[in-house]
Amino acid sequence: MTTTTGTTTTTGAFGTARTRVEGREKVTGAARYSGDIPLPDLAHGWMVLSTVARGRVSAVESEPVLAMPGVLAVIHHENAPRVNLDYMGMIGKPDPIIGVFQHDRVPFMGWPVALVLAERPEQAREAAEALVVRYDQEPHDIGFTYGHPDMYTPPDSPFGAAVATKGDVEAELAASTFVVDSEYTTPEEHHNPMEPHAATAHWDGGRLEVFDSNQGSTMVAAELAQIFSLDAESVRVRSEHVGGGFGSKTTRPHQVAAAMAATLLHRPVRVVMTRRQMFSTIGYRSPTAQRVRLGADESGRLRVLDHRSECVTSTVHEFVERSATVGRVMYDADAHYTSDRVVRLDVPSPTFMRAPGEAPGSFALECAMDELAEKTGVDPIELRVRNEPDRGPVSGLPFSSRNLVACYEEGARRFGWADRDPRPGVRREGRWLLGTGMAAASFHSGAGPSTAAVTAEADGTFTVRINAADIGTGARTAINLIAADALAVDPERVRVVMADSDLGPAMLAGGSMGTRSWAWAVAIAVSELRERLALGGDIPPEGITARSDTTEAIGALASKERHSFGAQFAEVAVDVTSGEVRVRRMLGIFAAGRIVNPLTARNQFVGGMIWGISMALHEEAVRDRASGGLVSPDLAGYHFAANADVPVVEADWVDDPDPDDPVGIKGVGEVGIVGAAAAISNAVWHATGVRHRNLPIRPDRVLSAGTNVPEPGHAG
Amino acid sequence: MAPSTSSVITLTINGEKHTLPVDHRTTLLDALREQLDLTGTKKGCDQGQCGACTVLIDGRRAVSCLQLAVAAEGREVTTIEGVAEGDELHPVQQAFLDLDGYQCGYCTPGQICSALAVLEEHAAGWPSAATADVRPEAGPPPLSPDEIRERMSGNLCRCGAYVSIVQAVARAAEARTAGTEEALA
Numbered sequence: 028m029t030t031t032t033g034t035t036t037t038t039g040a041f042g043t044a045r046t047r048v049e050g051r052e053k054v055t056g057a058a059r060y061s062g063d064i065p066l067p068d069l070a071h072g073w074m075v076l077s078t079v080a081r082g083r084v085s086a087v088e089s090e091p092v093l094a095m096p097g098v099l100a101v102i103h104h105e106n107a108p109r110v111n112l113d114y115m116g117m118i119g120k121p122d123p124i125i126g127v128f129q130h131d132r133v134p135f136m137g138w139p140v141a142l143v144l145a146e147r148p149e150q151a152r153e154a155a156e157a158l159v160v161r162y163d164q165e166p167h168d169i170g171f172t173y174g175h176p177d178m179y180t181p182p183d184s185p186f187g188a189a190v191a192t193k194g195d196v197e198a199e200l201a202a203s204t205f206v207v208d209s210e211y212t213t214p215e216e217h218h219n220p221m222e223p224h225a226a227t228a229h230w231d232g233g234r235l236e237v238f239d240s241n242q243g244s245t246m247v248a249a250e251l252a253q254i255f256s257l258d259a260e261s262v263r264v265r266s267e268h269v270g271g272g273f274g275s276k277t278t279r280p281h282q283v284a285a286a287m288a289a290t291l292l293h294r295p296v297r298v299v300m301t302r303r304q305m306f307s308t309i310g311y312r313s314p315t316a317q318r319v320r321l322g323a324d325e326s327g328r329l330r331v332l333d334h335r336s337e338c339v340t341s342t343v344h345e346f347v348e349r350s351a352t353v354g355r356v357m358y359d360a361d362a363h364y365t366s367d368r369v370v371r372l373d374v375p376s377p378t379f380m381r382a383p384g385e386a387p388g389s390f391a392l393e394c395a396m397d398e399l400a401e402k403t404g405v406d407p408i409e410l411r412v413r414n415e416p417d418r419g420p421v422s423g424l425p426f427s428s429r430n431l432v433a434c435y436e437e438g439a440r441r442f443g444w445a446d447r448d449p450r451p452g453v454r455r456e457g458r459w460l461l462g463t464g465m466a467a468a469s470f471h472s473g474a475g476p477s478t479a480a481v482t483a484e485a486d487g488t489f490t491v492r493i494n495a496a497d498i499g500t501g502a503r504t505a506i507n508l509i510a511a512d513a514l515a516v517d518p519e520r521v522r523v524v525m526a527d528s529d530l531g532p533a534m535l536a537g538g539s540m541g542t543r544s545w546a547w548a549v550a551i552a553v554s555e556l557r558e559r560l561a562l563g564g565d566i567p568p569e570g571i572t573a574r575s576d577t578t579e580a581i582g583a584l585a586s587k588e589r590h591s592f593g594a595q596f597a598e599v600a601v602d603v604t605s606g607e608v609r610v611r612r613m614l615g616i617f618a619a620g621r622i623v624n625p626l627t628a629r630n631q632f633v634g635g636m637i638w639g640i641s642m643a644l645h646e647e648a649v650r651d652r653a654s655g656g657l658v659s660p661d662l663a664g665y666h667f668a669a670n671a672d673v674p675v676v677e678a679d680w681v682d683d684p685d686p687d688d689p690v691g692i693k694g695v696g697e698v699g700i701v702g703a704a705a706a707i708s709n710a711v712w713h714a715t716g717v718r719h720r721n722l723p724i725r726p727d728r729v730l731s732a733g734t735n736v737p738e739p740g741h742a743g
Numbered sequence: 744m745a746p747s748t749s750s751v752i753t754l755t756i757n758g759e760k761h762t763l764p765v766d767h768r769t770t771l772l773d774a775l776r777e778q779l780d781l782t783g784t785k786k787g788c789d790q791g792q793c794g795a796c797t798v799l800i801d802g803r804r805a806v807s808c809l810q811l812a813v814a815a816e817g818r819e820v821t822t823i824e825g826v827a828e829g830d831e832l833h834p835v836q837q838a839f840l841d842l843d844g845y846q847c848g849y850c851t852p853g854q855i856c857s858a859l860a861v862l863e864e865h866a867a868g869w870p871s872a873a874t875a876d877v878r879p880e881a882g883p884p885p886l887s888p889d890e891i892r893e894r895m896s897g898n899l900c901r902c903g904a905y906v907s908i909v910q911a912v913a914r915a916a917e918a919r920t921a922g923t924e925e926a927l928a
Contacts, residue, residue: 046840046841046843047840047843049848050840051832051840052848053840053845053848053851054823054832054836054837054839054840054845054848054851054855055783055823055824055826055827055832055836056781056782056783056784056822056823056824056852057783057824058848059782060782060785060849062782062786063776063782065780065782147766147777148773148777149766149768149769149773150766153768218901219901220847220849220901221785221787221793221795221847221849221850221899221900221901221902222785222787222847222849223786223787268847268848269847270785270847270848270849270850271846271847271849271901271902273901299786301789302787302788302789302790302792302793498847499845499846499847499848499849499902500846501846626843627843627846629843630843630846630902630904630907631846633903633904633906633907634846634902634903634904635903636903637903637905637906638903661788661790661792662787662788662790662792662793662899663790663792667899667901668903668905669896669899670891670892670893670895670896670898670900670905670908670909671873671889671892671893671896673892673903673905673906675888675906676906
């Protein structure tokens with residue numbers, strides 16, 4: 028049973044705090060994730076990854092391993108069936124890593140070279156660890172630096188133009204009263220959803236069935252059909268419960284390996300990635316090196332916004348961390364230059380990771396704005412307000428809604444910003460220096476085509492069928508509320524069936540677009556259903572079903588700048604003796620359209636902000652130049668925020684109506700991380716008087732940077 | 744004769760005895776998940792770093808990925824499936840549900856098992872790194888948010904649901920204290 032935590036209403040379910048539909052299953056352990064599905068005669072696959080960063084596999088010595096107890100097969104490039112990767116998937120061209128065991132080339136450390144299959148997981152694991160793979164090793168280059176000689180400008184993509192310009196940057200810079208010119212870096216970061224990627228594949232009645240942990244089974248089923256040259260109808264993918272994704276749970280080697288093995292063995296096969304394998308096989312966020320130049324007149328009005336970011340991709344797949352795009356939305360300036368460039372190195376392919384582009388990009392831009400505030404003597408919030416655009420600063424398009432100033436005002440009021448002494452380095456509490464900082468946030472709001480079916484059942488209940496994915500966002504509950512609201516019935520009367528590719532195509536849970544996309548399809552189907560029900564008459568035993576497809580409606584949407592916005596505030600304490608930075612409190616105020624479920628939306632915003640704490644202070648994957656691999660690919664070596672790292676974190680929102688929008692929902696999954704690291708970094712400057720432009724702000728960096736604290740007696 | 748690499752053992756899980764053959768390499772986590780179909784206990788890292796596989800062994804929390812199944816024979820193991828009383832959720836479970844102390848739910852069984860132990864450890868007067876006064880005569884410190892954060896830090900949550908996890912543990916602690924007082928009254 029679900030319970031309301033707010034006012035109980037039977038109408039207006041939209042906007043009412045409601046606990047998760049699947050909450051009882053999750054707190055009792057009954058929720059089955061994709062590695063939890065029991066199947067008879069299940070075999071276990073264990074991936075073997077390359078131990079060199081570049082070269083060729085010269086031998087896979089399977090024979091001794093095949094003699095080990097329980098071992099069923101070893102699949103590698105010499106015996107694997109051929110697969111097809113020549114297609115465009117929902118999120119673009121496939122990363123070649125999913126074409127497992129197709130050739131002998133090794134493009135990076137951690138490339139899948141074999142799959143060992145055994146009756147039991149212990150047997151598979153021991154055999155995988157015993158398998159000798161020989162390589163002809165070649166020299167590798169993993170060293171990412173700003174201005175790497177092989178850096179190039181990538182082609183434009185649906186995710187953004189590589190370069191956007193307006194006006195004359197150099198002339199405006201020369202005419203500026205104040206100029207900020209700073210370089211920032213962010214490290215390689217990894218998603219690390221708590222549930223490792225897992226797929227259980229088997230053939231059933233001529234169909235390939237996969238229980239899989241993913242962010243969209245429409246996407247995965249369509250790609251598996253392409254990869255194995257099957258009819259689309261011959262593949263079914265289900266993902267009832269998914270233990271986090273953050274951009275990493277798309278089509279990945281585990282599904283392909285499991286399906287390939289199930290086909291070869293004629294029995295069900297499960298492939299679960301180990302935590303360490305996830306550091307090279309599921310994508311990650313590229314490190315970035317960014318240069319921001321801001322030029323302003325004496326009042327702080329921007330004449331120039333120049334943001335150039337560089338990132339890395341692999342030699343086999345192009346993914347660009349589009350960090351420079353955020354400025355195209357945020358601030359007006361007479362001249363704009365924003366560019367994202369990339370270099371191909373012998374490293375794993377990066378991919379989408381929570382707020383791709385905006386997360387690292389906002390760190391650089393929002394720190395630079397704080398530096399400009401310092402130079403001009405204008406309050407950081409006032410400076411941003413003075414540079415609010417009326418229209419898209421580069422596109423010239425109108426905003427669908429932009430209530431960022433309201434976020435600043437509400438945030439400033441609740442955080443106590445008005446009382447802030449802007450001088451850095453003047454607040455001390457024992458060995459702690461204290462400071463506060465703020466930053467702005469935005470994340471684009473989009474939608475992807477989706478289909479839905481809503482059935483009025485003969486017993487008075489309703490069934491919604493849509494291939495949505497709940498990766499922890501609360502999507503199942505949100506869809507329940509959206510449907511109940513549109514049907515004007517109690518949510519208890521609505522059942523949501525989802526996470527099954529047989530339900531028909533739908534958008535994936537990604538880009539903060541899931542709930543907006545699915546709500547749209549559900550709303551249209553409900554509207555149609557209500558029209559039919561209004562005709563009266565009995566409901567037949569099979570019910571009355573209305574269906575929708577939003578493809579046309581999305582295509583007809585007016586061209587506008589559509590984004591969520593937010594204002595982030597942080598208070599930090601910096602221990603001058605150890606270099607430790609503690610976040611003491613955070614507040615985020617967001618303008619993110621209509622909020623479907625305040626309980627789960629708040630959790631999402633706060634979760635994003637906690638990612639910001641991790642990004643600012645903890646997360647950093649260190650790549651070893653000698654081996655080309657990561658130094659510490661596990662959860663001890665790669666630290667993200669634990670409970671004790673997280674203080675009081677509050678999130679709330681302002682009204683953000685958009686009467687012209689057919690849905691009114693924007694995304695809440697990603698905007699929470701945007702600007703959060705900058706707010707913390709700006710607070711560290713306010714505490715210590717020293718700018719930290721390289722993430723994470725580690726104790727050693729704080730100690731070696733020192734402080735710029737006024738001498739006692741001169742602090743006034 | 745080659746030494747035996749497997750044994751038949753009897754495990755007591757949630758008060759129920761299970762006799763099963765196990766490979767000596769099998770962890771308690773894998774025995775639960777793969778052989779007893781108790782999949783509520785989750786594998787997040789398989790090397791003792793994330794806490795997703797936390798269970799109670801003789802009432803104390805332990806990461807089941809670092810316990811060999813053969814070593815758990817003769818001990819009382821409680822998994823997430825054994826926490827509720829039939830259909831009635833334990834107050835810790837109810838608090839996680841009501842306060843949204845999770846998102847994806849994958850770390851949740853471990854968080855809940857850990858929280859159960861936190862309440863017992865605290866009641867028994869165990870200090871933590873967040874405890875200001877650790878002298879035995881000081882008695883149990885108040886279970887403040889900082890105490891809960893510290894004591895729950897062996898359980899990672901990548902979704903970042905820590906704020907509501909702390910609230911849920913605090914609410915369960917209040918319920919426990921109220922229950923104890925009621926019993927004493």
